[in-house]
Amino acid sequence: MQRLDHKIALITGAGNGIGRGIALRFAQEGAVVGVLDVMPDGVNETVRQIRGADGKAHALICDLRDAEQVETTLAAFAKEAGTINVVVNNAAVMPTGRMHETSLENWDAVFDVNVRGAYLVNCAVIPGMLAIGQGSIIHMASVTGIRGLPGIAAYSATKGALIALTRAMSTDYARLGIRVNAVSPGTIDSPMLHNFLAAQQRPEVLRGMFDDMHPIGRVGTIEEVASVCVFLASDEASFVTGSNYEVDGGLSSKGEQPQD
Helix, strand or coil: CCCCCCCEEEEECCCCHHHHHHHHHHHHCCCEEEEEECCHHHHHHHHHHHHHCCCEEEEEECCCCCHHHHHHHHHHHHHHHCCCCEEEECCCCCCCECHHHCCHHHHHHHHHHHHHHHHHHHHHHHHHHHHHCCEEEEEECCHHHCCCCCCEHHHHHHHHHHHHHHHHHHHHHHHHCEEEEEEEECCECCHHHHHHHHCCCCHHHHHHHHHHHCCCCCCECHHHHHHHHHHHHCHHHCCCCCCEEEECCCCCCCCCCCCC
């Protein structure tokens, strides 16, 4: 028996990067996976890879900023696949800049996707989870929500919000069968890192500094994040709620900040 048999899992931001890696791993573990992203090409490619490995996947193209789209899309997925009992709120955007360099438009945009999107998804799936008396919600937070790193003020604020939301929700739903946890990756070798580095003046130097600043001596991999999510989604984590798993090679405990 696979670890996620009988799980109907929704992964947001699953068109590439960490979200795609989680979707692929969940399907390998037996889950029926809803692959949600705003970019059709990314969604279709993730679904293609899952089905090519004999997994079960549904393509869900949706703008998480649109409440009506979220409700309609998730209702259709649940009607076709069954009640959603696992959610990974992974979709995120990461504009760069210090606070005073961040426009109001960019500030609102990052909160719309990273926090409001999670709110809309949670509100859409929780009634179904309550009806069946079980569910697992995972918020993809970040080490940047725990400690300060330069140049990503808005992103850091949203990730801190998700950690706080995780703790609040866990107390609301623990006795109703819904577990809520967060995963806070350190620097992960992913498209988001590649895009961030490309916007810097010294990307090669900064990449080496990212490796060095993690006590373990390197940045993490998408598979390492996905493995923690599999555990939290599975029945093996039945006594785990309200926790924030720091998948960061020790970065949140110690280590130096990179200087641009």
